[in-house]
Amino acid sequence: MRPSASNVQEARRAFGQRLRELREESGLTARELARLADWHESKCSKVEHGKVRPSFEDIRTYARLCSVPDLAEDLVAAARGIDGMYVEWRRLERSGLRQVQESVLPLWERTRRFRIYSSWLIPGPVQTEAYIRALLTAIRDRRQLIDDVEAAVRVRVSKQHIVHEGNHRFSIILEESALRYGIGSTETMTGQLGHLLTVSTLPSVSLGIIPLDADRSRLWPTEGFFLFDDEQVNVELVSAHLTVTQPHEIELYAYTFAELAELARYGAEARSLISKAIDALG
Secondary structure, three states: OOHHHHHHHHHHHHHHHHHHHHHHHHOOOHHHHHHHHOOOOOHHHHHHOOOOOOOHHHHHHHHHHOOOHHHHHHHHHHHHHHHOOEEEHHHHOOOOHHHHHHHOHHHHHHOOEEEEEEOOOOOHHHOOHHHHHHHHHHHHHHHOOOOOHHHHHHHHHHHOHHHHOOOOEEEEEEEOHHHHOOOOOHHHHHHHHHHHHHHOOOOOEEEEEEOOOOOOOOOOOOOOEEEEOOOEEEEEOOOEEEEEOOHHHHHHHHHHHHHHHHHOEOHHHHHHHHHHHHHHOO
8 A cells, every 4th residue: 555645646636626627617728717817827737637736725716717606615625634634744743742642632532443553563542651651752852853742641641541431442453563563661561561461351442463474475564554433544654644534545444454354363362472572571
């Protein structure tokens, strides 16, 4: 999967197609609209093919000249949604890490079914405070952010109440490698893996571990992702945060999750893999 290329570009092309349909329905040619808007004659073509991102004022101009001014703000809202699909970390985190943690609270609260896959980290809902602190400290230092780690840790820990309260269900699939990567001290990892053993017994949590020796001929490890109901998928890339909202792409992630789940071990077998990772810490 290459979500940063496919999801955003496809959404921009679809939005451009919508503007083109409005123009054609109005009876205007691209050249005529550009002349009326006082644009370069190639601008309409570039916008309608998703090659140029129109400003909100450009979108309002389209609506006005195509005689559908009542659609202007709906179109602007759709464009804002596309802009929010791919957001660089430096933009998200410019006010610190606490705000980023708080921003997802409404989504977490309204989601009933979480499907989470990770190949390199224990995911947020089942992290310990020490593990969270180690992760966020590393992010702060690597991205040279303001120091609000402790406030961000408190928010993330507080969010975990949904694991124990309300009608929320968590299906979590981890690669065994996520149990082995050292985050923080040995004590931190021991505590985290022990916590994972505990939460794996909760009625709200289904935990599967894909062993290192699983046959990956058909499906190899992919990028980690959170699937929130059937509403959206969040993916953390190196440089940015990706939000997937296209229905067919959400279906692809759901299908991939189901395929990964078939490779996983559950119950006593999963706990055995976690215990072996604890033993390996010495």
